[in-house]
Amino acid sequence: MRTPxxxxxGRARLWATISGAVILVSLGSLLIGGLDLSIDFVGGTxxxxxxxxxxxxxxxxxxxxxxxxAQDVIPxxxxxxxxxxxxxxxxxxxxxxxEAVAVEEALVEVSGADNSTxxxxxxxxxxxxxxxxLEALLVFMVVVVIYISFRLEFxxxxxxxxxxxxxxxxTIGVYSLVGFNVSPATVIALLTILGYSLYDTVVVFxxxxxxxxxxxxxxxxxxxxLVNASMNEVLYRSLNTSITSVLPVAALxxxxxQVLGATTLQxxxxxxxxxxxxxxxxxxxxxAPFLAWWKMREPENRKAAEREAERLERGGDExxxxxxxxxxxxxxxxxxxxxxxxxxxRKKRRR
Amino acid sequence: xxxxxYVATLTVTLLIVLLAGTYLGLGNRPNLGLDLQGGISxxxxxxxxxxxxxxxxxxxxxxxxxxxxxxxxSLGVAEPxxxxxxxxxxxxxxxISDAERVQEIIGTTAQLAFRPVEAVIPPGDxxxxxxxxxxxxxxxxxxxxxGESGILCGSPTEGASxxxxxxxxxxxxxxxxRVGPVALTGERIDNAFPTLGQGGFEVTxxxxxxxxxxxxxxxxxxxxxxDQGQPGMLAIVLDNVVESAPGMNPxxxxxxxxxxxxxxxxTGGATQEEQEADAVDLALILRTGALPIxxxxxxxxxxxxxxxxxxxxxxxxxxxxxxxLVGIWLLFFYRVLGLVALGALGIFGVVTLSLITLxxxxxxxxxxxxxxxxxxxxxxxxxxxxxxxxxIRDEANLGKTVRTSVKTAFASAFRTxxxxxxxxxxxxxxLYFLAVGPVRGFALMLGIASILDIxxxxxxxxxxxxxxxxxxxxxxxxxxxxxxAAVATAGGRR
Numbered sequence: 001m002r003t004p005x006x007x008x009x010g011r012a013r014l015w016a017t018i019s020g021a022v023i024l025v026s027l028g029s030l031l032i033g034g035l036d037l038s039i040d041f042v043g044g045t046x047x048x049x050x051x052x053x054x055x056x057x058x059x060x061x062x063x064x065x066x067x068x069x070a071q072d073v074i075p076x077x078x079x080x081x082x083x084x085x086x087x088x089x090x091x092x093x094x095x096x097x098x099e100a101v102a103v104e105e106a107l108v109e110v111s112g113a114d115n116s117t118x119x120x121x122x123x124x125x126x127x128x129x130x131x132x133x134l135e136a137l138l139v140f141m142v143v144v145v146i147y148i149s150f151r152l153e154f155x156x157x158x159x160x161x162x163x164x165x166x167x168x169x170x171t172i173g174v175y176s177l178v179g180f181n182v183s184p185a186t187v188i189a190l191l192t193i194l195g196y197s198l199y200d201t202v203v204v205f206x207x208x209x210x211x212x213x214x215x216x217x218x219x220x221x222x223x224x225x226l227v228n229a230s231m232n233e234v235l236y237r238s239l240n241t242s243i244t245s246v247l248p249v250a251a252l253x254x255x256x257x258q259v260l261g262a263t264t265l266q267x268x269x270x271x272x273x274x275x276x277x278x279x280x281x282x283x284x285x286x287x288a289p290f291l292a293w294w295k296m297r298e299p300e301n302r303k304a305a306e307r308e309a310e311r312l313e314r315g316g317d318e319x320x321x322x323x324x325x326x327x328x329x330x331x332x333x334x335x336x337x338x339x340x341x342x343x344x345x346r347k348k349r350r351r
Numbered sequence: 352x353x354x355x356x357y358v359a360t361l362t363v364t365l366l367i368v369l370l371a372g373t374y375l376g377l378g379n380r381p382n383l384g385l386d387l388q389g390g391i392s393x394x395x396x397x398x399x400x401x402x403x404x405x406x407x408x409x410x411x412x413x414x415x416x417x418x419x420x421x422x423x424x425s426l427g428v429a430e431p432x433x434x435x436x437x438x439x440x441x442x443x444x445x446x447i448s449d450a451e452r453v454q455e456i457i458g459t460t461a462q463l464a465f466r467p468v469e470a471v472i473p474p475g476d477x478x479x480x481x482x483x484x485x486x487x488x489x490x491x492x493x494x495x496x497x498g499e500s501g502i503l504c505g506s507p508t509e510g511a512s513x514x515x516x517x518x519x520x521x522x523x524x525x526x527x528x529r530v531g532p533v534a535l536t537g538e539r540i541d542n543a544f545p546t547l548g549q550g551g552f553e554v555t556x557x558x559x560x561x562x563x564x565x566x567x568x569x570x571x572x573x574x575x576x577x578d579q580g581q582p583g584m585l586a587i588v589l590d591n592v593v594e595s596a597p598g599m600n601p602x603x604x605x606x607x608x609x610x611x612x613x614x615x616x617x618t619g620g621a622t623q624e625e626q627e628a629d630a631v632d633l634a635l636i637l638r639t640g641a642l643p644i645x646x647x648x649x650x651x652x653x654x655x656x657x658x659x660x661x662x663x664x665x666x667x668x669x670x671x672x673x674x675x676l677v678g679i680w681l682l683f684f685y686r687v688l689g690l691v692a693l694g695a696l697g698i699f700g701v702v703t704l705s706l707i708t709l710x711x712x713x714x715x716x717x718x719x720x721x722x723x724x725x726x727x728x729x730x731x732x733x734x735x736x737x738x739x740x741x742x743i744r745d746e747a748n749l750g751k752t753v754r755t756s757v758k759t760a761f762a763s764a765f766r767t768x769x770x771x772x773x774x775x776x777x778x779x780x781x782l783y784f785l786a787v788g789p790v791r792g793f794a795l796m797l798g799i800a801s802i803l804d805i806x807x808x809x810x811x812x813x814x815x816x817x818x819x820x821x822x823x824x825x826x827x828x829x830x831x832x833x834x835x836a837a838v839a840t841a842g843g844r845r
Contacts, residue, residue, distance in 0.1 A: 077658055121434055121436040121441070122436070124433060136790070143777050188793045191793065195727075195797060220467075237734075237737050240741075244737070245526065245731070247673050248730070251672045256668065271669060
């Protein structure tokens with residue numbers, strides 16, 4: 001198995017176009033359609049049943065309410081023995097409206113309740129939780145930028161945060177587009193994705209930074225080549241990590257939620273699944289190419305790139321006849337780890 | 352590090368894992384959240400007076416929900432579910448272990464006031480029959496309006512918490528106090544925290560500017576009364592019960608009083624534990640604010656999970672299937688080293704579960720979201736091994752011996768691992784301290800996972816791989832060294 005050779009950086013324009021288009025669609029969908037927030041965020045209708053049959057199960061209640069036209073049904077049994085009751089929460093139905101009455105009747109019928117009351121129920125995930133979560137997120141991003149700047153490089157920090165926002169926008173966009181229900185579980189999943197996406201980007205950048213000493217060496221003359229080679233070096237790691245991360249989530253989504261019918265798991269697994277795929281994509285195709293593009297705009301790196309282009313124009317002298325990958329050139333050839341690490345060091349020369 | 356220290360490290364690690372495994376094996380299980388196992392549900396009804404402004408009630412109720420949330424949050428990571436239903440407030444908490452204390456803290460309305468004491472009436476005194484019946488529950492007693500003078504019951508001395516109707520109260524009659532009008536209310540309190548003073552635990556109060564002035568005034572008056580032979584005590588009244596009535600110290604001068612805006616309340620309680628619990632509870636109630644309205648606890652019930660056991664079971668089954676798939680993949684790709692990675696995952700699972708179980712004793716509840724966090728951390732834990740193994744492969748491809756490769760690879764892989772996990776840890780810490788409710792539980796989960804990941808890499812994966820690198824099990828072939836690199840020559844594709 002040899003180090004793969006894939007041109008991540010050279011096709012940055014293509015990735016940028018893809019990502020840009022998807023983000024535009026996401027934003028458009030968010031603006032037009034908005035999100036389908038669950039009753040945990042916006043509140044809904046609560047049916048309180050008293051004196052129900054002790055044998056009533058929450059599945060029966062849920063089924064009855066759904067058949068009567070309610071959505072997002074959360075049934076809960078209360079108490080024991082004779083004092084058994086139930087609290088069924090559904091999406092907002094106007095009390096007194098035919099729909100609400102139908103749901104109430106269906107619930108009473110299936111449970112044999114002696115008494116039932118209907119009321120609006122407020123959100124359990126309040127405005128303040130959302131606000132504090134967002135504040136925490138902002139503080140987190142600032143800390144991340146400081147940490148990565150300190151540990152790696154400022155431009156890497158910015159690139160990582162851009163990839164993060166990219167992932168967030170696309171995942172939310174998919175939710176808005178498909179009309180999936182956004183529940184607290186979705187929010188938690190989004191937060192998980194942010195951590196995962198950043199972790200992945202940091203691992204890739206760590207290799208770029210480590211390889212930084214080889215800048216200017218044959219095969220890695222320009223920063224773009226350096227980034228590209230580093231990414232190819234960690235490509236197997238990236239793929240394997242993605243596979244081991246996505247497998248359990250996919251199992252949860254496809255086996256747990258679809259086959260076994262645990263629909264409540266769907267929110268969580270789906271957000272994780274989409275977010276992880278986008279996260280893998282962004283650390284390979286957004287964060288790193290963006291970093292390469294930005295660094296190549298530095299005067300120092302631009303000069304190096306010009307020299308490299310010039311050298312290629314000349315045909316290069318014999319000693320310099322090395323594989324090269326440049327951001328702009330269509331010419332691509334494999335670079336191998338052993339070449340750079342072994343002979344490369346011996347031939348080390350700074351131009 | 353030599354072979355012996357690796358063996359030692361590995362042994363200690365495995366012993367710890369064994370300990371964690373035994374803890375779980377003895378039948379200890381995590382405290383599951385509301386969605387997974389249900390819990391207690393309390394429905395509080397707002398007490399509305401006839402002249403209550405209708406339009407403001409929504410805001411007041413929302414505010415009440417926030418106050419209750421703040422109180423529950425400060426109990427620990429309990430993952431409560433708090434919502435309004437009409438004029439009711441539904442509070443659901445997972446588990447039922449600490450239901451009583453939760454009930455006290457949520458239900459206590461904490462109308463705090465300071466009133467000067469005119470006389471102390473001990474049980475048996477001719478005047479004792481006057482005033483409220485102290486054996487009756489607190490919320491059935493007559494209330495004393497702020498401007499009124501009258502008689503109030505003292506708090507039972509059995510270390511009972513504020514506002515609670517103590518069953519033993521009838522057996523040991525409490526003192527009554529004849530008090531004057533309210534001199535200072537709880538609104539003037541900026542902060543309150545428990546401290547350990549000379550006489551045991553006390554609650555230190557910080558008052559705002561106006562409160563400081565009022566405090567100085569009333570203590571000055573009381574000091575004068577003390578000098579004239581009157582009680583000179585200040586009653587601390589919480590929900591119409593005199594919690595304590597400290598007298599003025601000899602150091603408090605008539606005409607000056609206590610200035611500076613801070614004050615302390617010494618709490619009762621027979622043992623130090625009770626005193627501490629009282630001080631903590633009282634400070635909590637004072638700090639998180641009085642509820643905007645009075646609440647009646649209408650019902651107090653056990654509720655079923657919102658998800659149901661089927662969901663949990665199919666979730667766990669799916670998770671297990673996912674894990675098996677991950678195992679197959681790791682073995683297929685890394686062979687012997689795949690086993691090491693699987694071992695690391697196994698240790699991660701056992702130790703995390705036992706930690707969660709342990710935290711359950713402090714109110715932590717594992718929710719479905721927490722389980723999702725765990726599933727993602729499987730990926731991240733596997734990643735530590737993958738970074739390491741890929742690095743070993745890289746080094747071996749350069750022609751180094753397996754031993755040297757492992758050494759160089761670990762140093763660099765561990766640095767990378769540390770960098771990645773630091774970011775995750777930062778996320779966890781920030782979310783834990785800045786967020787509320789469900790987000791906090793998730794953050795705790797994330798933090799535990801990333802610290803464990805670093806530790807497993809250092810104390811398990813490293814010694815094991817280093818030891819293996821000295822055996823036949825690990826040679827160039829088994830670490831999947833590269834095929835001859837002849838293909839990758841320069842002109843190859845041009």
